[in-house]
Amino acid sequence: MFFEFISSNQCLQNTVNYERLYRFRFSKTDIKKFAEVTGDNNPIHLNEDYARTTVFQRPIVHGFYVGSIFSRIFGTDYPGIGTIYLNQSMNFKAPVFIDQTYYAHIIVDQVDKYKGHIKVSTLVTDESGTKVFIGEAILKHSMFCIDI
Numbered sequence: 001m002f003f004e005f006i007s008s009n010q011c012l013q014n015t016v017n018y019e020r021l022y023r024f025r026f027s028k029t030d031i032k033k034f035a036e037v038t039g040d041n042n043p044i045h046l047n048e049d050y051a052r053t054t055v056f057q058r059p060i061v062h063g064f065y066v067g068s069i070f071s072r073i074f075g076t077d078y079p080g081i082g083t084i085y086l087n088q089s090m091n092f093k094a095p096v097f098i099d100q101t102y103y104a105h106i107i108v109d110q111v112d113k114y115k116g117h118i119k120v121s122t123l124v125t126d127e128s129g130t131k132v133f134i135g136e137a138i139l140k141h142s143m144f145c146i147d148i
Helices: 028-038 048-052 063-076
Strands: 002-008 019-025 084-092 102-112 117-126 131-140
Touching (some): 063 117, 102 131
Antiparallel strands (some): 117 131
C-alpha cells in the first residue's frame, strides 16, 4: 500500500485544531490480502466481472480497510506508539476504488488533559475533494495528560 505524510498545520500537536494530511492508495494485491485476513471474499471487492454488474462498475475497497488507515496513522505516526484507540465512528459516503489516490485528514477537536483523551475528526477524500469517509475517533495517549 502506498502511504505518505503530506503536511500538518502550525498548531501544537497536543492542542485543539491540530491537523495532519496523508496521501494513500490501495492496490489489487492489498485488497486480496485484506480479504484473506478478514475472510470477506465478497466479489464486489475481488471479481472484476462481477463488479461490472453492480452500480460501481468496478471493484471497490472494503470499507473497514478504508477505516483502518486511521489505525495506521494513530498507532504509528500521530499520536504514535502508546496510543489506545477507544472508539471510531465510520460513515461511508462514496466508494473507494483500487489504484486511485485518496487523502486522509485528521483534526483534533477536543482534548481532555485529565483523562488523556482526544476526539479527532477523521475524513477521507478523493482527488477531486469528494468526501468518501467521515468519522470521529477517541484516543488515549500520555502526550495529552496533564501533570498533576
